[in-house]
Amino acid sequence: MNQGLPSSAADGLPPGSGEGLWQACVDQLAQELPEQQFNTWIKPLVANVAEDFSKVVILVGNRFKLDWIRAQYANRIAGLLQQMHGQSIQVELAITPKETPVRIKPVSFSQELESLPESFVGLEEGIPSGPRTRLNTALTFDTLVEGTANRMARAAAMHVATMPGQLYNPLFIYGGVGLGKTHLMHAVGNKLLSERPEAKVLYIHAEQFVSDVVKAYQRKTFDEFKERYHSLDLLLIDDVQFFANKERTQEEFFNAFEALLAKKSHIIMTSDTYPKGLTDIHERLVSRFDAGLTVAIEPPELEMRVAILISKSRAEGSEMPEEVAFFVAKNVRSNVRELEGALRKILAYSRFNQKEISIQLARDALRDLLSIQNRQISVENIQKTVADYYKIKVADMYSKKRPASIARPRQIAMYLAKELTQKSLPEIGELFGGRDHTTVLHAVRKITAERQQMADLNQQLHVLEQTLKG
Numbered sequence: 001m002n003q004g005l006p007s008s009a010a011d012g013l014p015p016g017s018g019e020g021l022w023q024a025c026v027d028q029l030a031q032e033l034p035e036q037q038f039n040t041w042i043k044p045l046v047a048n049v050a051e052d053f054s055k056v057v058i059l060v061g062n063r064f065k066l067d068w069i070r071a072q073y074a075n076r077i078a079g080l081l082q083q084m085h086g087q088s089i090q091v092e093l094a095i096t097p098k099e100t101p102v103r104i105k106p107v108s109f110s111q112e113l114e115s116l117p118e119s120f121v122g123l124e125e126g127i128p129s130g131p132r133t134r135l136n137t138a139l140t141f142d143t144l145v146e147g148t149a150n151r152m153a154r155a156a157a158m159h160v161a162t163m164p165g166q167l168y169n170p171l172f173i174y175g176g177v178g179l180g181k182t183h184l185m186h187a188v189g190n191k192l193l194s195e196r197p198e199a200k201v202l203y204i205h206a207e208q209f210v211s212d213v214v215k216a217y218q219r220k221t222f223d224e225f226k227e228r229y230h231s232l233d234l235l236l237i238d239d240v241q242f243f244a245n246k247e248r249t250q251e252e253f254f255n256a257f258e259a260l261l262a263k264k265s266h267i268i269m270t271s272d273t274y275p276k277g278l279t280d281i282h283e284r285l286v287s288r289f290d291a292g293l294t295v296a297i298e299p300p301e302l303e304m305r306v307a308i309l310i311s312k313s314r315a316e317g318s319e320m321p322e323e324v325a326f327f328v329a330k331n332v333r334s335n336v337r338e339l340e341g342a343l344r345k346i347l348a349y350s351r352f353n354q355k356e357i358s359i360q361l362a363r364d365a366l367r368d369l370l371s372i373q374n375r376q377i378s379v380e381n382i383q384k385t386v387a388d389y390y391k392i393k394v395a396d397m398y399s400k401k402r403p404a405s406i407a408r409p410r411q412i413a414m415y416l417a418k419e420l421t422q423k424s425l426p427e428i429g430e431l432f433g434g435r436d437h438t439t440v441l442h443a444v445r446k447i448t449a450e451r452q453q454m455a456d457l458n459q460q461l462h463v464l465e466q467t468l469k470g
């Protein structure tokens with residue numbers, strides 16, 4: 001084990017022991033996190049590593065802490081353990097049985113928070129005041145780097161934060177994964193609260209809203225549910241595409257939506273697509289989503305990626321030379337979350353090895369990632385592979401020709417482009433001879449539906465996917 005760990009850190013570990021692995025992970029987190037955060041959240045954790053290293057169970061004092069650790073640290077812990085162990089390792093969080101406080105029932109996060117004494121929320125053990133609103137206080141406008149890709153969304157969000165309930169209500173922000181939609185929502189909530197601390201603000205993921213509806217339904221507590229949601233000044237709801245096919249949730253959300261708009265409270269939503277691109281959501285909701293302002297966040301351009309790297313590494317107390325930032329930004333293109341992952345690897349590598357950050361160090365730290373990038377699938381590659389497979393010309397992928405023998409492979413290629421690349425619908429449309437994004441959306445939906453019904457099409461797609469993934 002531990003073959004993934006640079007030697008200077010691995011040296012101090014009891015060889016082969018689970019304790020050693022966990023300790024190395026804790027040591028690394030001690031370096032990465034501010035001291036208070038580390039002492040509050042990471043230090044008290046107890047971990048049991050399975051003998052065969054297939055699984056690590058991390059024991060946490062109570063449910064509240066478990067939710068917080070899951071949201072804030074679990075991914076990083078899992079990533080570190082995997083990196084250090086050199087193989088995939090399953091991470092589970094569990095509540096230490098005997099320490100579970102009686103007053104906290106394992107119910108929804110929000111109810112649990114309400115059941116906590118005032119002094120616990122926000123004060124005890126340095127818990128940030130954010131959990132009450134579920135806002136992450138680190139996600140502010142100050143820490144959000146601005147660029148062409150998010151300029152409009154940021155300006156609209158800033159407007160809402162300073163004058164909620166007026167223009168752009170609801171504000172609907174859409175874009176691909178890891179592009180800063182959630183960050184922007186939190187920034188609005190944090191800014192509003194900094195100016196109006198009494199404002200009732202709630203950030204919630206759409207799945208949690210679904211779960212709250214289910215619980216209210218089971219316990220017949222819809223009055224409380226309505227009281228909670230309808231009394232807000234600002235509702236921030238993430239990933240509304242998760243409402244698809246959830247009839248009751250959509251109804252409750254519709255009610256909350258109408259109640260909030262009627263009292264000039266503000267609603268901000270995010271989604272992976274624009275309102276009309278949402279599937280299995282009632283038309284009356286979709287039209288309301290679109291009634292305020294809809295803005296996209298695009299993948300960041302090169303200069304913005306460079307700025308993000310430099311700013312984030314500075315926040316971590318390390319200077320990343322511009323040439324290194326350019327090198328990383330050129331190679332990690334898809335989204336900011338990946339950029340952050342690359343940065344963490346570089347910083348950890350530099351600290352473990354006590355070496356200055358240089359292009360060579362970045363190259364070494366990102367070895368795995370860069371080799372995956374090189375194998376990344378491009379739209380051009382998809383067009384060529386599909387054209388070869390169906391024996392049409394690559395040029396037909398861009399042409400305006402419509403006979404079925406050409407149109408169908410083209411739709412299949414669009415479907416695969418959406419499935420296998422990070423490109424947005426408009427970007428794909430552009431790469432297929434400047435077609436509109438609705439044409440791409442139509443193709444994606446059509447092939448998705450037909451794939452489920454037609455075994456031969458499914459088989460062809462399977463072959464194409466395997467060919468493309470190499």
Ligand SMILES: Nc1ncnc2c1ncn2[C@@H]1O[C@H](COP(=O)(O)OP(=O)(O)OP(=O)(O)O)[C@@H](O)[C@H]1O
Pocket residue numbers: 139143144145146150175176177178179180181182183184308336337340
């Ligand atoms: N412009 C930016 N400047 C600084 N950090 C950013 C920026 N955009 C995104 N980030 C950071 O990238 C990470 C991913 O962003 P976020 O979670 O907001 O993405 P998202 O669009 O909501 O993605 P998903 O749909 O996957 O939830 C976060 O840590 C966020 O702080």
